[in-house]
Amino acid sequence: MQVTFQHIQTLVDRIEANLADDVNVLGLADAFHMSPWHFQRTFKSLIGDTLGGYIRGRRLTRAAQLLLESRRSVIDIAVSVGFNSHEAFSRSFKAYFNVTPKAFRAERPAITLREKPLLTLELFQHLADGMDQNPVITERPEQHLIGQQIAIPSPFVSDVDYCDLLFTPWTDLLSVEAALPGRVPGEYFGLMVSPSGTFTEDSLFYLAGAGVQQPIADPGEGMVALSFPAQQVAMFDIYSGTEDTVAQTVDFIYGYWLPNSQYTRAGGHDYEYFENVSDFTVPRLHSRYVLPIQPKT
Structure with a gap:
């Protein structure tokens, strides 16, 4: 099976719909009939981030949206996006946004929240822009x-x-x-x-x-x-x-x-x-x- 941008977009959509779920890299790679190295390299080249980094960023972005748009508790939001403890969530959130979840909700800083990438054929082809690579x-x-x-x-x-x-x-x-x-x-x-x-x-x-x-x-x-x-x-x-x-x-x-x-x-x-x-x-x-x-x- 040769991976295309449509396959990766389907994977991204699946991740978006199930942000709290654990993602098994070995299972995903096997589903695409690829080695873990090949799968992760392909994902990073198309998305611009590692699979783990992308999922972490999307979970924290969703959490930031919930902090601003709802009155749910911090621990409830943390669990809903896949974190098992308040401490782990707060540590990751601060590392990503440079502010604690509590302060983020109170101060509502002007941060552009990272939206999921929408892959297109143009973006797929843009990866080769300016590169003359004939192996x-x-x-x-x-x-x-x-x-x-x-x-x-x-x-x-x-x-x-x-x-x-x-x-x-x-x-x-x-x-x-x-x-x-x-x-x-x-x-x-x-x-x-x-x-x-x-x-x-x-x-x-x-x-x-x-x-x-x-x-x-x-x-x-x-x-x-x-x-x-x-x-x-x-x-x-x-x-x-x-x-x-x-x-x-x-x-x-x-x-x-x-x-x-x-x-x-x-x-x-x-x-x-x-x-x-x-x-x-x-x-x-x-x-x-x-x-x-x-x-x-």
């Missing part, structure tokens, strides 16, 4: 890497900026890469790894890896080894290599290119691929975002 479709051989990893907040459940955290694994990797066995010169990989494989955790791992010629059974203390099978991939050019640039490319891939291409996402990891790199401080560093694909059936 290279190719068969990649089996690849092996060894690297350093660090825990980061999951971009699927948090808006916390993790870019500064990536400095550590890359610095650690570059300090030891000369001693790595079978090193492939100038070849590097960056990717997110889910401990469960579902990408539903609050925390994921970011792996900064260097290419090696053979799989490594014992990578050594503090190191992680990983292999990619031979597979067909789409490779998208990225320039400058900033977190925002990569995120925009990923949004384009999942929100526009993949639904409109003759391919679906295959199993395996997405990753950022650096080749022939001699200096990571070079302005407009060139990399490629690599997506495993298979022909639509």
Whole structure:
């Protein structure tokens, strides 16, 4: 099943009608015949927010409307939009609106409440505006890497900026890469790894890896080894290599290119691929975002 903006709009409408209900990411992904990673990436690219962030924002927006439009108690409103306690609701509400529910009701601040997005074909196509992304479709051989990893907040459940955290694994990797066995010169990989494989955790791992010629059974203390099978991939050019640039490319891939291409996402990891790199401080560093694909059936 290929996800379109109509499918996501139906999902959004369902969420709107049942804001207090728990949303099972694994169940939703399975309903669309997608991996949790693919589903959450697609949702974010089309809506502009993670599934968890969107639901949290809509629940709090609905609560704000009820605070202004009704005389219901704060705890009654909290429960009606899916919060289990007054404390959790008040904490989330203040973090979102920068004011407590009680003060919000009393002061009636001039805040524009966030309405649900109404997806249209024009918005769907607008995701590609100004982006000339023609990927290279190719068969990649089996690849092996060894690297350093660090825990980061999951971009699927948090808006916390993790870019500064990536400095550590890359610095650690570059300090030891000369001693790595079978090193492939100038070849590097960056990717997110889910401990469960579902990408539903609050925390994921970011792996900064260097290419090696053979799989490594014992990578050594503090190191992680990983292999990619031979597979067909789409490779998208990225320039400058900033977190925002990569995120925009990923949004384009999942929100526009993949639904409109003759391919679906295959199993395996997405990753950022650096080749022939001699200096990571070079302005407009060139990399490629690599997506495993298979022909639509």
